[in-house]
Amino acid sequence: xxxxxxxxxxxxxxxxxxxxxxxxxxxxxxxxxxxxxxxxxxxxxxxxxxxxxxxxxxxxxxxxxxxxxxxxxxxxxxxxxxxxxxxxxxxxxxxxxxxxxxxxxxxxxxxxxxxxxxxxxxxxxxxxxxxxxxxxxxxxxxxxxxxxxxxxxxxxxxxxxxxxxxxxxxxxxxxxxxxxx
Numbered sequence: 001x002x003x004x005x006x007x008x009x010x011x012x013x014x015x016x017x018x019x020x021x022x023x024x025x026x027x028x029x030x031x032x033x034x035x036x037x038x039x040x041x042x043x044x045x046x047x048x049x050x051x052x053x054x055x056x057x058x059x060x061x062x063x064x065x066x067x068x069x070x071x072x073x074x075x076x077x078x079x080x081x082x083x084x085x086x087x088x089x090x091x092x093x094x095x096x097x098x099x100x101x102x103x104x105x106x107x108x109x110x111x112x113x114x115x116x117x118x119x120x121x122x123x124x125x126x127x128x129x130x131x132x133x134x135x136x137x138x139x140x141x142x143x144x145x146x147x148x149x150x151x152x153x154x155x156x157x158x159x160x161x162x163x164x165x166x167x168x169x170x171x172x173x174x175x176x177x178x179x180x181x
Contacts, residue, residue, distance in 0.1 A: 007033055008033055008034070008035050009031075009033060009034045009035070009056050009057055009117065009120070009121065009124075010035050010037045010053065010054075010055045010056045010057070011028065011034055011035065011036050011037065011055055011056065011057045011058070011059060012036075012037060012038045012039070012040065012046065012049050012050055012053060012055040012057075012058050012059070013025065013036060013038070013039040013040065013059045014039075014040045014042075014043070014045070014046040014049075014058065014059065014060045014061055014064075014069070014072065015040075015041070015059075015060075015061040015064070015085065016041055016042055016061060016063075016064040016065060017061075018041070020061070020085070020106065021039050021041075024059055024085065024113075025039065027110050027113050028113075030110060031114070031117060034117065037049075037053040037055055038052075038053050038055070042064055042065065042066055042067065043064055043066055043067025043068065043069070043071060043072040043075075044066065044067060046058070046060070046067075046072045047067075047072060047075050047076060047153065050076055051076075056081065056120075056124055057081045057082070057083065057101070057117075057120050057124070058081070058082045058083070059082075059083050059085050060072065060073075060082050060083070060084055060085065061084075061085055061086055062084055062086040062088060062091050062095075063086060063087070063088055066160070067151070067160075069084060069086070069091075070091075070094065070098065071151055073098060074151065075151050075153050077153075081101045081120050081123055081124060082098075082100050082101060083100065083101050083102045083103070083104060083116050083120060084100050084102070084103045084104065085104045085106065085108075086103075086104070086105065086106060087105070087106040089105055091103075092105075101116065101119055101120045101123055102115075102116035102119050102120070104116055146163075147163050148162065148163060149161060149162050149163060150163060150166065150178065152178060161178060161180045165180045165181040166178060166179070166180045167179040167180060167181065
């Protein structure tokens with residue numbers, strides 16, 4: 001880890017494949033101004049790490065067990081730059097719909113990662129807002145599909161509740177109470 005300065009880009013890496021995380025760490029080592037503050041193997045770890053470390057940038061895989069990359073962003077509900085790092089090109093349009101800085105298709109090389117980091121620095125240094133999710137009127141990314149589960153963030157914990165197990169949902173001041181089986 002490098003010493004944190006104002007010019008240091010603090011990064012969280014999220015990928016369920018250890019080899020993919022190690023490749024990213026090795027490629028990032030060529031950038032002395034980048035500090036990897038956490039590496040996560042799943043979406044739950046990612047939500048905790050981002051909440052705890054408040055990174056400048058998230059390098060995020062999309063296809064992961066339990067929570068996918070888009071669900072991670074939905075739970076974070078924050079403005080933070082994200083570069084998707086994935087083996088699947090079919091998610092690219094949706095990634096830019098949620099204002100991703102870049103979309104790296106595995107396998108990629110060091111030059112492609114450098115370009116993505118430069119783009120992230122330009123966005124971070126600029127006045128452009130960096131929403132990591134695009135809230136549509138339904139609150140879901142795809143309003144044409146019925147909701148199958150509810151993701152509930154309780155501080156650093158995340159709970160997944162299947163919709164068919166929800167007994168009721170009740171507003172309580174600034175909070176929501178969910179009663180489920």
